[in-house]
Amino acid sequence: MDKRQLTAFIRVFEERNITRAAQQLSLTQPALSATIKALEEELSISLFIRKSRGVDVTEDARVLYPHARRMIDDMSGLVSRFRKRQDKLPLHIGIEEDIASSFLTDLLAKTSQDASGMLLTLLPGCTGDVRLGCDNLRCEDELFFPLYEESYVLAYPVGHALGQTEELLPEELHHQTWVMAPEHESHQRFLPFYGHSADKPGAHAGNFSLALDLVEAGFGITIAPDCLVQLRCALASRPLPGYPMMRRIGICYAAQSLANPAVEQLLDSLGK
Structure with a gap:
């Protein structure tokens, strides 16, 4: 039958x-x-x-x-x-490491109403038709659509003496034990905070999330994006002394990816 x-x-x-x-x-x-x-x-x-x-x-x-x-x-x-x-129009979005879930949740909320005609796939890492990532990590030929700004903060275990200091001077950080990410693009920007302690790190990490794991385990203090630190109940944070350091989070995409109607639709929904 x-x-x-x-x-x-x-x-x-x-x-x-x-x-x-x-x-x-x-x-x-x-x-x-x-x-x-x-x-x-x-x-x-x-x-x-x-x-x-x-x-x-x-x-x-x-x-x-x-x-x-x-x-x-x-x-x-x-x-x-x-x-x-x-x-449905297929759209693959890569999510770079060290991007807080709050940014992804907000991005999806902004695009959900316009995404009914898309078949959305989220992928980890530097892949996809477009990426949710950091401005400083985009490829040379990529365009960038900014969405969020995030401060870098000093991250340390709850109860650490740094949390008791009312006014923190840069020189006071030179005597701390640091967890560093020497291969990360941010490393050179953070060297003035490390001072001579840069030669005697407490540990090395490949990204901010792993650095925060090491801080939780007691290997030292680190500098990391504020939203990532806020996710850790065992860690506290405070602004870096001096001029604030920021990073921009947004959509990284190659010009040729605009040939995909779903990419154009995504950017339009974000107010391109």
């Missing part, structure tokens, strides 16, 4: 006339009759009684009809559901 047989049965049942049913299905009368006969043989029942004008339906046909209608409706619903999903 397949969709073709059920559709033929439903049309004949509703029309009570094989000729009209065949015309509506774009079939010849013999082809329609053969389809009905195959269904009857499969179910081992009779569905229609031929008359001089049209057909009569049997009791078995009356029982089958609502089930057949439901089965056809279910099939059509499945086709529509998956076809609609396939018709």
